[in-house]
Amino acid sequence: MKFSKMAQLILRRIYKMKVIIIGGSHAGIACARRTREEFPDAQVIIYEKQEQISFVSQSIPIYLMGKDDLLKNGGYATVESLNDEGIIVKTQTIIRKIDTAKKQIFFTQNKSNEVHSTSYDKLVLAVGSYPVLPNFSGSYRDKVYTVKNIADAKNIARLIEKAKKVIVVGAGFIGVEISQILAKRGLEVTLVQAHHYILNKYLDEVPARSIERMLEKEGVTLSLSTYPTNITEPNQPSLGSAITLFTNNDKVFEADAIIYSTGFQPNTFLLKGQAELGERGAIEVDEYMQTSVPDVFAIGDCATSTVYRLKGTHYLPHAAEALRQGEIAAINLAKPVLKLRPSQNTYNMNLDERSICSVGMTKTSAEQNGYKCGIVNYRNTYLNSDKYINAYMVYEKETHQILGLQIEGTSPEIPSYSDLISLAIQYDLTAEDLEFSDFYFKHSYKNPGGIIRPLVKLIRKEDTQSH
Numbered sequence: 001m002k003f004s005k006m007a008q009l010i011l012r013r014i015y016k017m018k019v020i021i022i023g024g025s026h027a028g029i030a031c032a033r034r035t036r037e038e039f040p041d042a043q044v045i046i047y048e049k050q051e052q053i054s055f056v057s058q059s060i061p062i063y064l065m066g067k068d069d070l071l072k073n074g075g076y077a078t079v080e081s082l083n084d085e086g087i088i089v090k091t092q093t094i095i096r097k098i099d100t101a102k103k104q105i106f107f108t109q110n111k112s113n114e115v116h117s118t119s120y121d122k123l124v125l126a127v128g129s130y131p132v133l134p135n136f137s138g139s140y141r142d143k144v145y146t147v148k149n150i151a152d153a154k155n156i157a158r159l160i161e162k163a164k165k166v167i168v169v170g171a172g173f174i175g176v177e178i179s180q181i182l183a184k185r186g187l188e189v190t191l192v193q194a195h196h197y198i199l200n201k202y203l204d205e206v207p208a209r210s211i212e213r214m215l216e217k218e219g220v221t222l223s224l225s226t227y228p229t230n231i232t233e234p235n236q237p238s239l240g241s242a243i244t245l246f247t248n249n250d251k252v253f254e255a256d257a258i259i260y261s262t263g264f265q266p267n268t269f270l271l272k273g274q275a276e277l278g279e280r281g282a283i284e285v286d287e288y289m290q291t292s293v294p295d296v297f298a299i300g301d302c303a304t305s306t307v308y309r310l311k312g313t314h315y316l317p318h319a320a321e322a323l324r325q326g327e328i329a330a331i332n333l334a335k336p337v338l339k340l341r342p343s344q345n346t347y348n349m350n351l352d353e354r355s356i357c358s359v360g361m362t363k364t365s366a367e368q369n370g371y372k373c374g375i376v377n378y379r380n381t382y383l384n385s386d387k388y389i390n391a392y393m394v395y396e397k398e399t400h401q402i403l404g405l406q407i408e409g410t411s412p413e414i415p416s417y418s419d420l421i422s423l424a425i426q427y428d429l430t431a432e433d434l435e436f437s438d439f440y441f442k443h444s445y446k447n448p449g450g451i452i453r454p455l456v457k458l459i460r461k462e463d464t465q466s467h
Helices: 005-014 024-036 057-064 079-084 150-162 172-182 205-217 319-331 363-368 413-427 432-433 452-466
Strands: 017-023 043-047 088-090 095-100 104-109 116-119 122-125 129-131 144-146 165-170 189-192 220-223 228-230 242-247 252-255 257-260 264-266 295-298 305-307 311-313 347-351 354-362 373-381 388-396 401-408
Touching: 005 363, 017 129, 017 354, 024 043, 024 079, 043 257, 043 305, 057 172, 057 347, 057 413, 088 413, 150 165, 150 363, 165 242, 165 252, 172 189, 172 205, 172 220, 189 252, 205 220, 205 401, 228 257, 242 257, 264 432, 305 354, 311 413, 347 413, 354 413, 363 388, 363 401, 388 413, 413 452
Parallel strands: 017 043, 017 122, 043 088, 122 295, 144 257, 165 189, 165 257, 189 220
Antiparallel strands: 095 104, 104 116, 129 264, 228 242, 242 252, 305 311, 347 354, 354 401, 373 388, 388 401
């Protein structure tokens, strides 16, 4: 639904709102900036519990390799820059309570116990998530690390300087990336994964195995189909290890520390009992990012998402999704105007010069959701170097609609291919739609068709052979 410029101007003049945004990370900042754009007369205030805003946790791996100043380059916005944009930012502020009936928030500032309150016209929760940790008893907590914020990054950096052996639990993107970095920094690393292959939420088994081989070559020990059952002090302190991990298959690991990367849980306690919650306890929102409470919105890692071709809402803690949700919420503050399109689950990870991208569904997840699908694989290499792209495309057999793409390699073009296929999935494009699209001549490759055209040709050939 689109409004005329005159209607938009009238809305802006009518709604001189006081908009409070709780959370100064990706979603909150995106929402604040778009609110300022949509409603220039609105009072926009961000409350953030940390001292710094806009921290990019994806910069942690770079920092741990000793290649970056995390404090200077770990964010893309500052309090001062947002102030210059007309956005008020209150850092080191902890929200203690929200009264949605009276439209008030209660907070403390700068480590003071004095509780203050203020009212709002529109409230946006961008309070993020927290790392999932084991619920074991014991005095081992100071030996268990997470990967989320600046404090975590500094703690792991100090750990690298003194530790010899580390266990990483969870082989998603964070666990894989951290494992590789620790191995490169000279630590003995064991990566423990509950699934029978790594990166199972993003890759099918065959492409995942190639990443496993790379990790093993770099010194990472993999323990698959393994999950923790207990954590204790070391069985043999004389060996110098600080912590012991027991597992389901009777394996016992001893190390100086454990890094947990088993996912995140939404921060939703502020609305507990006031708003409807969804998957994993995330705040349930509609397509306009509105919660079940009037004038209260939720965005980013604390909110639910819709996923293309999947029914219902899902929990999808993801930086790109946070940016989209933040802007959509801002647009809809005065009234429902623009729906958020479902996510395609578009991800990218870098392991040195190798990029790993995933978009849409894997063949495994597509089959689990009832699709009759196929998968094709094509590898293309550069003419004058060892750079390459290796891609797997998932498609629906009957319609040839593209369902997903998994791609890895050393070509700098790889992330752009995942963005392209994200759009193809969003618009229900088929292999035939892509086969003769006007893509530029890939003169650097042995096959100048690049990667997309060869993949969709394979889909057509697979269909011909099956008939």
